[in-house]
Amino acid sequence: MADTDLKSRIQHAREAEEKGHFQEALTLWHKVTASHPSKLQGPLGEIRCCKHLGAFSKACSCAERALKRWPENPALLRHYAQLHKLIGAPEQALAAARKLKRVCPDDPTAARIEILSLLALQSFHEAGRKAETAVLQYPDQHKFRELYIRVWRNLPLTEQSLALSRSWFHDAPDDPIYFQFHLDCLAAFSRASEAKDAKQLHASASFGRLRIDDPLLFQKALDTPPPLTPSTTTLSRRIAEVLRPADMPFSRFEDEAKWGVNANKTALTAFTDLAMEVVEMEGVFSRVDLKPVQACLARGKGCLLVTSHHGPGAAAAWYLDRHLPHFKRIGNQRNLMLSNRQPSDDAPNTQASILIGASPLPHLRQIIRDLSNGHALALACDGNLFRSTLDAPLLNGTVRIWDLPARLNHRLGVPTVWCQAYWDGNKIALDFTEIEVLPRPKDPETHERFWAQRYANLLEDHLRRGPRNYSYSSIFWSRALGL
Numbered sequence: 001m002a003d004t005d006l007k008s009r010i011q012h013a014r015e016a017e018e019k020g021h022f023q024e025a026l027t028l029w030h031k032v033t034a035s036h037p038s039k040l041q042g043p044l045g046e047i048r049c050c051k052h053l054g055a056f057s058k059a060c061s062c063a064e065r066a067l068k069r070w071p072e073n074p075a076l077l078r079h080y081a082q083l084h085k086l087i088g089a090p091e092q093a094l095a096a097a098r099k100l101k102r103v104c105p106d107d108p109t110a111a112r113i114e115i116l117s118l119l120a121l122q123s124f125h126e127a128g129r130k131a132e133t134a135v136l137q138y139p140d141q142h143k144f145r146e147l148y149i150r151v152w153r154n155l156p157l158t159e160q161s162l163a164l165s166r167s168w169f170h171d172a173p174d175d176p177i178y179f180q181f182h183l184d185c186l187a188a189f190s191r192a193s194e195a196k197d198a199k200q201l202h203a204s205a206s207f208g209r210l211r212i213d214d215p216l217l218f219q220k221a222l223d224t225p226p227p228l229t230p231s232t233t234t235l236s237r238r239i240a241e242v243l244r245p246a247d248m249p250f251s252r253f254e255d256e257a258k259w260g261v262n263a264n265k266t267a268l269t270a271f272t273d274l275a276m277e278v279v280e281m282e283g284v285f286s287r288v289d290l291k292p293v294q295a296c297l298a299r300g301k302g303c304l305l306v307t308s309h310h311g312p313g314a315a316a317a318w319y320l321d322r323h324l325p326h327f328k329r330i331g332n333q334r335n336l337m338l339s340n341r342q343p344s345d346d347a348p349n350t351q352a353s354i355l356i357g358a359s360p361l362p363h364l365r366q367i368i369r370d371l372s373n374g375h376a377l378a379l380a381c382d383g384n385l386f387r388s389t390l391d392a393p394l395l396n397g398t399v400r401i402w403d404l405p406a407r408l409n410h411r412l413g414v415p416t417v418w419c420q421a422y423w424d425g426n427k428i429a430l431d432f433t434e435i436e437v438l439p440r441p442k443d444p445e446t447h448e449r450f451w452a453q454r455y456a457n458l459l460e461d462h463l464r465r466g467p468r469n470y471s472y473s474s475i476f477w478s479r480a481l482g483l
Helices: 003-020 020-033 043-053 056-069 076-085 090-103 108-120 124-137 141-151 157-172 175-189 190-205 217-221 230-243 250-271 278-286 292-299 313-323 360-371 404-412 446-461 474-480
Strands: 304-306 327-331 353-355 375-382 389-395 397-402 416-424 425-435
Touching: 003 043, 020 389, 043 056, 043 076, 043 313, 056 076, 056 292, 056 474, 076 090, 076 108, 076 124, 076 375, 076 474, 090 108, 108 124, 108 141, 124 141, 141 157, 141 175, 157 175, 175 190, 190 397, 217 250, 217 278, 230 250, 250 313, 250 416, 250 474, 292 304, 292 416, 292 425, 304 313, 304 397, 304 404, 313 375, 313 416, 313 425, 360 375, 389 425, 397 404, 404 416, 404 446, 416 446
Parallel strands: 304 375, 304 416, 327 353, 327 375
Antiparallel strands: 389 397, 416 425
């Protein structure tokens, strides 16, 4: 009888999970765990459902309890490593990944999380060696190729890097990431002739690819959103509990959120490598008032434009590059399209980005020099990718913020301006608001804490514009909703 009851509960839990009813499935799996603690299916089901619901900390606690009973179970170790990566705990993720690697030496998840954790901990040389091993061990897994590029953005390029970049580029000559990395490797070894041939091959291979460089094509792409996945639908419901206006039906809220997910991807596709000369694409913007930025630049200390990670940020960068005489984006290891090359006649737009990498102090000095020369620098400053961060209250939880702008604002008096792209109907609008801390505290920690809270307040105002602007990562929402 007990076995029949167990099989029935497991069957019902699986069915609820397959239908995307993750809260119901979580309750059922919890009952399996409570009534049959020796069965691994219960904890694994709870972990999966918590991950779908965005409750990463709860999933992590569940995995930790289960590992006391099954310390070398590969599935549990895999979840445990992934969850620590998601919640921004790279030391624990690294330890779990290495334990998984000892249990399953050929597990690609273990290799990937180990490299990502080393990258987060800025152990670039060790990450580089591991990434080099991984691309040779898993030659057909393209995720390792992109991971290799992320790591080697922070290291001096080698002959091995050049050989790999050449192979990947010739496998897919129309791929913009492989093309950009191959150009960087060729530039590092002064292969100008080969770089010229690569550009011609890339142009030929890319001919005929769908490019969204016309406002009518852009509008058409916006109006054809794909269906949401069960996990995204579940996340929409959790967000709706906090942010849905009382007079908005949930069905409309969900449709708007779905539209926003597609619009974010469309904007990235259209603007990431759009030429400055395509003036027609200014037609997708609402009227933009740059006076707050110009007023800050008039003070002679440059201007830091701070933004949140998601949304049509690529469109904002394209627009600002056209309208500000000295504009640069500050990137991080995840920006695979950023270049390591120095400006040259062949690559006049290379100076449009600064990559924060293996030598943060020289890069920081470059940032300060550019600011003193009256440049406007844009950076996304919330996320898991920065080691020096501040946490500020947001909605029912917190947001994690890179502290660099707050430090430069306090120590050097650099003006900081909230610069957030958002959807105004079917157009892209830009919000510019200076982040000032007045009266100005003498204590830097107090100043940085107040600055972070002003940033979080502006971010919350942005989120409350409506569900078209909710294209953020699941870990962002997990933190903000306090899951």
